[in-house]
Amino acid sequence: MEDKYNLLKEHIGKVVTLTDEEFACVSACFIYKNYRKSDRIFKEGENVKYIYFVLSGLLKLYYTDENIKEHIVSFAMEDWWETDVSAFYTNANASFTLACLEDTELLCLSLENFDRLCNHLQKMERFFLRKSIAGHIGSQQRILSFLTSGAKERYEQLIARNPALVQRIPKLLLASYLGVSRETLSRLFS
C-alpha cells in the first residue's frame, strides 16, 4: 500500500516539494479503491463523490446519447486525474459515466478533503491550481478535436499530446474518440 502512495508523492513532487509530515497529511485525505475491467465508477445521473488519481489501469469518461450511443469525452491512465468536474465541484448529478477499460487502482479525494488540503497546505493549493489549468487545457483541446474536420489532423493532435495513450487504447475506442470508422483509423495508423 505504501508503494501506491509513493506514486502520488512522486506525482505531486513534480510540482511542489512536500516534507514527509506534509505528505502524511495529504495521503490521509485519499481513499484507495480498486476496480475490475468494465466496472463503472459512477454513472450519468449519480452523485460524484470523488476526484480520482489513477494509480494503474485505464478509464474512459463518456456521454450516452438518447440512442444509447457512447461518446467518449476523455481517457485517463496512470498519473492522470479524472472526474466529471461539474458534478464533482458543484454537487450536481453526473452528465457522464466513468468506467474502467482495464483493472484499475485509484486514489479518491472527496471535495471536503480537497478543500481541507487547500486550506491547510498552501503547496497543495498551488499543486491543484497547476492540475486544474492542465485539466482546462485538456478540455479546450478536446473541444478543438471536435471542431477539427480532418480525421488525420485529429489523429496527429492526439499522437502529439499523448503518444503513450494512443498505444494503449483499444482501436475501436480510439476510432470512437476520433469520430472515425475503424477502417479510417487503420489507414491513419499505417
Place this chain on the structure above:
Amino acid sequence: MEDKYNLLKEHIGKVVTLTDEEFACVSACFIYKNYRKSDRIFKEGENVKYIYFVLSGLLKLYYTDENIKEHIVSFAMEDWWETDVSAFYTNANASFTLACLEDTELLCLSLENFDRLCNHLQKMERFFLRKSIAGHIGSQQRILSFLTSGAKERYEQLIARNPALVQRIPKLLLASYLGVSRETLSRLFS
C-alpha cells in the same frame, strides 16, 4: 480608470478579501486595453500574451476550419475571463481566434504577472484556482453541448447556465454556437 479596477476588485472579492494594499499590487499587474466591435484580439497561429478579464463588451473565441467556417468555442462578457488557455499557459501558438462582438474593454494579465501574483499573494493563488476550476467546468460543459444531440436540450443547457448571455448574443451566432439553423433557433425561442 479607477472605476474600471473597481470591477476587478469586486470580482476578486467574491472569492477572497484583499486589503487596499494587496489590491494595489494586483491591479498594477494588469494592463487596460479597449477594442472596437469586430476587432480581433489574437488570431489563430499567433502568440497569446494575456489572459483577459472582460470589463465591458462581448467576446467570441472561435476556430476556423479548412473551409473557412467559424466554429464558436465560447462567448465571454463582463466579469468573465477568456483566452486560448493552451496557447497562453504553454506558450504555444493559438488554435483559436478571439474577437469582439461589441466595443470591449479588457484588463490583460500576462503569464509572468500571473505567476508573480500566485507567488506573492496566496489569496490570488486561491482566486485563480477557483477561476481555473470554473473554466474547466465550462469547457467540459461545452464538450457536453457538442455531444448532446437534441437542439432543444442544448438550448436549455445554455439558458440554464447563462440566461444573461443568451439575451445578449446575436441570434445568428447563437444558432452557430448551438449548431442549429436560424429557423430552428426561432422555434426554440418561441
